Amino acid sequence: MIPFLDLNEVNAPYLHAIEEASLRVIRSGWYILGNELKAFEESFATYCHVAHCVGVANGLDAITLILMAYGFPEESEIIVPANTYIASVLPVAYLGFKPIFVEPDPATMLLDPDKIAEKITSKTRAIITVDLYGRSCEMEPVMALARTYGLKVITDAAQAHGAIYKNKKAGSIADATAFSFYPTKNLGALGDAGAVTTADEALAEKIRFLRNYGSKVRYKNDYQGVNSRMDEIQAAILNVKLPFLDPENDRRRRIAARYLSEINVKDLVFPPADRIEDDAWHLFVVRHPDRSKLIAHLDAHGIQTNVHYPLPIHKQQAFLEYRDLKLPVTEKIHDEAISLPLNAVLTDEEVTYIIQTVNHFDCQQ
Template identity: 65%
Template sequence: MIPFLNLHKVNEPHLRAIEEAISRVLRSGRFILGKELENFESSFASYCRAKHCIGVASGMDAIFLILKALSLPPDSEVIVPGNTYIASVLPLSQLNLRPVFAEPDAHTMTLDPAKIKEKISRYTRAILCVDLYGRCCDMDPIFKIASQFDLKVITDAAQSHGALYKNKKTGSIAFATAFSFYPTKNLGATGDAGAITTNDHALAEKIRYLRNYGSLTRYQHRFQGVNSRMDEIQAAVLNAKLPFLDAQNKRRRRIAARYLAEIKLKDLILPPGDQINQDVWHLFVVRHPMRSELAAFLHSKGIETQIHYPVAVHKQPAYSRYMHLSLPLTECLHEQILSLPLNTALRDEEVTHIIRSVNAFEATSL
């Protein structure tokens, strides 16, 4: 069986460096808000071409802290893509903000700028873009709309570490950007971890307070904050792996290029290839009207696939108040999408087997 993702194999080239990093932290006796985090924040800010990076406990916390720092009034509306993971939306609910779901672009499956304007009301305060599957949203028209209506633009870049939009790196494009370093991400920790990047000094300073109980000086609390700090072990692991991120993204692009060039299955919709913008291919997501049958066929060929994501947020029981919404494209995507294995542990012969198996589906299934 070719697993969808084998984290042991993905991390194997870095195992010695990871072990040394963890050992260094254990010997230091400093586990929270120490030098390892400072070093990672500096390195990742530089990597993203951003002025500030603040390490936090998770990607979802990163979104929460950005929104909390903005101090938006209760019931303010934030436009979000219908096609996203629930972690993009939960922080809004925690802050008594209202998600307004907009349809994606059918080709890129990211937020469609043309669908944003019709969702804006006098209560709208921000746009939350999601760089889904490793591809940056089309930001220029989004910024144009945001400027017209005085809206903040925030990016959820949990899946797009190192991606480019018109030669600008994600993490430096929006007003603020949230990252996740969950172990499966392109840059993955060994547990939960996240970060925020921004070029706004005031926002960065406030988030540094908020992540640590509203405090920068022990027992002095300027804000009502939370406990959301990236620990020293995760920072050390990320420090060890960050220098290899671009090379690993390059390997992902090579695999994606083979899929795009060699998969020829009728009725299979492939994602768009790299052009001006550089996708980092966190996931390779295809569409097929016989998704379940295709997944079963590939499983019979020893290939594990996954679905990202099978149920749209507005159709989840947790968001039952939105179940009445009609988002036909979002709902169609969630019925047809299938993620093929794409990671740095895949061998060339495994990629070949995946391509041949996908192409063989039609002849055996009809």
């Protein structure tokens, strides 16, 4: 069986360094808001070519803290992509704002900038873009539109560590960017962890307060904050793995290039091939009208796949008030999407086998 993702294999090259880093933290006696986190924040900010990085507990909290720090009024409307993981939208609802769903571009499966303006009202305060599957959203028109209407742009780059858009790294383009370092990410911790990057010094400073109960000085609370701090062990592990992010992303790009050039199946819809060297290729998501048969075919031949994601947000029990929304592009994507294995530890032989097996699917029809 070729697993969709084997985290033991992913972390094996760094296991000794991870063990050393973890032991160093354990022996230090300092486990929260210490030197390991400071070092990672500085290194990741440098990597993203941005002034500030604030480590938090997870990617969902990163989005939540950005929205909290901006202090938008009650009943604000926040534009969100309809095709994304629910974590991109939960903070909007949690804080009492109204998510306004916008359909994706069918080709990229990302937020369609041409469909945003019609959704903007006097209550709109921000646009959340999502760099889904490892590809940066088309940010130039989004930023221009936001400046025209006086809106903030927040990017969820949880799947796009190291992605590039017009020579700019993910994390340096929007007003604020949220990252997740969940273990399956291109840059993954060994537990939950997240971060916010921004060029806005005042915003970064407020998020530093908010993540720590609204406090900078112990027992003095300037804001009604939360407890959302990346712990020292996760920061130490990320410090170990960050130097290897670009080489691993390059490996992902080579695999994606092979999939794009060598797979040939009728009715199979591919992700765009125009930015192979810029996309981070966190996932390789294809679409097929008979998804269940393709999944069964691959499973029968020992290839594990995944579906990102089977049910759109507006059809989830948690968002029943939106169940009557008509979002046909999003719904079609969720009905057809299949993620093929793509990670830096796949061997050339495994990639060849996956390609040959997918191509053989036509013979089974």
